[in-house]
Amino acid sequence: MNVLILGSGAREHAFAWKIAKSSMCNKLFIAPGNAGTSELGTNVEVEVNDFERIKKLAIDEEIDMLIVGPEDPLVNGIFDFFNETEDLKHITVIGPSKQGARLEGSKEFAKEFMQKYNIPTAKYEAFTKNNLEDGFAFLDTLNPPYVLKADGLAAGKGVLILEDLKEAKNELKEMVADGKFGAASSTVVIEEFLDGIELSIFVLTDGDSYKILPSAKDYKRIGEGDAGLNTGGMGAISPVPFADRFFIEKVETEIIKPTIHGLKEEGIVYHGFIFIGLIVNGNDVKVIEYNVRMGDPETEVVIPRIKSDLLHLFKGIGDGTFSEKDLHIDEDTAATIMLVSGGYPEKYEKGKVISGLDDIDGSIVFHAGTKQEEDAVLTNGGRVLAITSFGINIEDALSKSFANAEKINFEKKYYRKDIGFDL
Ligand code: AMP
Ligand code: GLY
Numbered sequence: 001m002n003v004l005i006l007g008s009g010a011r012e013h014a015f016a017w018k019i020a021k022s023s024m025c026n027k028l029f030i031a032p033g034n035a036g037t038s039e040l041g042t043n044v045e046v047e048v049n050d051f052e053r054i055k056k057l058a059i060d061e062e063i064d065m066l067i068v069g070p071e072d073p074l075v076n077g078i079f080d081f082f083n084e085t086e087d088l089k090h091i092t093v094i095g096p097s098k099q100g101a102r103l104e105g106s107k108e109f110a111k112e113f114m115q116k117y118n119i120p121t122a123k124y125e126a127f128t129k130n131n132l133e134d135g136f137a138f139l140d141t142l143n144p145p146y147v148l149k150a151d152g153l154a155a156g157k158g159v160l161i162l163e164d165l166k167e168a169k170n171e172l173k174e175m176v177a178d179g180k181f182g183a184a185s186s187t188v189v190i191e192e193f194l195d196g197i198e199l200s201i202f203v204l205t206d207g208d209s210y211k212i213l214p215s216a217k218d219y220k221r222i223g224e225g226d227a228g229l230n231t232g233g234m235g236a237i238s239p240v241p242f243a244d245r246f247f248i249e250k251v252e253t254e255i256i257k258p259t260i261h262g263l264k265e266e267g268i269v270y271h272g273f274i275f276i277g278l279i280v281n282g283n284d285v286k287v288i289e290y291n292v293r294m295g296d297p298e299t300e301v302v303i304p305r306i307k308s309d310l311l312h313l314f315k316g317i318g319d320g321t322f323s324e325k326d327l328h329i330d331e332d333t334a335a336t337i338m339l340v341s342g343g344y345p346e347k348y349e350k351g352k353v354i355s356g357l358d359d360i361d362g363s364i365v366f367h368a369g370t371k372q373e374e375d376a377v378l379t380n381g382g383r384v385l386a387i388t389s390f391g392i393n394i395e396d397a398l399s400k401s402f403a404n405a406e407k408i409n410f411e412k413k414y415y416r417k418d419i420g421f422d423l
Helices: 010-020 051-060 078-084 098-105 107-116 129-141 165-176 245-265 299-305 310-319 394-407
Strands: 003-007 028-032 065-068 092-094 124-127 146-150 159-162 188-191 197-205 210-212 221-223 227-230 235-238 272-281 284-291 333-341 364-367 370-373 376-379 383-391
Touching: 003 010, 003 051, 010 028, 010 299, 010 310, 010 364, 010 383, 028 051, 051 078, 065 078, 065 310, 078 092, 078 098, 092 272, 092 310, 098 107, 098 284, 107 124, 107 188, 107 284, 124 129, 129 165, 129 188, 146 165, 159 165, 165 188, 197 245, 197 310, 210 245, 235 299, 245 272, 245 284, 299 333, 299 383, 333 394, 383 394
Parallel strands: 003 028, 003 065, 065 092
Antiparallel strands: 124 188, 146 159, 146 188, 197 210, 197 272, 221 227, 235 333, 272 284, 333 383, 364 383, 370 376
8 A cells, every 4th residue: 555644743753653564555655754754755845734735646656545643634624625536535544524623623512522422521611702701700600720722723722721810811801802822712612620630542443433542641841740831742651550441441431432422423424543631530530632633742652552553454444344453552661752952842943963863772763853954864843853662661661762862962952851750
């Protein structure tokens, strides 16, 4: 099969790494990709939302399967675009339909869906500038901290958690009336704050049957002890030790089954990943969010633990045999740590030469923001490299990643040394 992966991060490098191992993979393309993916397939300078150029690429290279990494093209309807275009409709697309992608593209839609199908989540209400006063009144009924979420995609910045009621009211007004996050915040979901420990569960589905992938926990803050600004993710661990068989069974019964049932009831076509963000408090498990793609950096620990041929599973989604396929998971623990550019997630510089990549021993390096320039690999983003290792436990896996993190150098390299500290 000829496969095209859309995206340019470590998540897409991890997909490429896994797909390239498949005996079913003939040619592999990554658009736009990074220096890491260029070693596994052909990078093509096409942006993930440029559907016309993706179409041309898919036809020219006789692509059989499209794997969509990030959420944007899914929310923009790339699945439907392929399905409705004569020359593309034979291609298997891994990613939900536009309607399914609303689970991530609209927080209000996701909350309504959860409410309708009795999926446990924080209580909420949604507001626009037309009922701003009701929004203020709803905030008055809640206890701090206050959780405000822009309805639409806001590059991961659309969630505000505020201690002060006055500030919460002011932010609500700025979001709905003053376009703080543009059209994405013309509707705002306000919800009850949930206390507890976060983790993520990933499901692969053809919209009818499903397979539960390994659990993972990511570390979003820039600073140690989960302090400072939010980032795209500074590291991840899989599996999450407390997510044992009993826990997963509970999540399956209370959350996964009703989610798949709801998709079917709504007539939503869904061929891809569901990333379920959970908050656990004692025996209580609630959904904080759905994402309609894999997480990053979670992919860098989840995908390496899958022993089965991923392309074989994906092909099953395309040809209706998914339910017959087996999923085998490596029992070992995987940990990843993210090397980032100094200054990230605020201002940082790109174009720094990366050295030491050839000295890595016992880890897998997934490129996040890199580019190849002649013989050099340069930094090309805030998150630069994810270093994944296996071990018999978290410490064992992390110690390998940390040892290799020391061997890689670029100016102003930074990484968190406490990934997994709370587990
Ligand atoms: P989201 O973009 O929905 O993933 O939200 C970003 C982060 O905000 C989550 O990873 C949580 O840490 C936090 N968060 C979102 N909703 C809630 C909530 N209802 N209670 C507590 N924390 C939340
Ligand atoms: N690691 C969180 C995300 O991918 O959204």
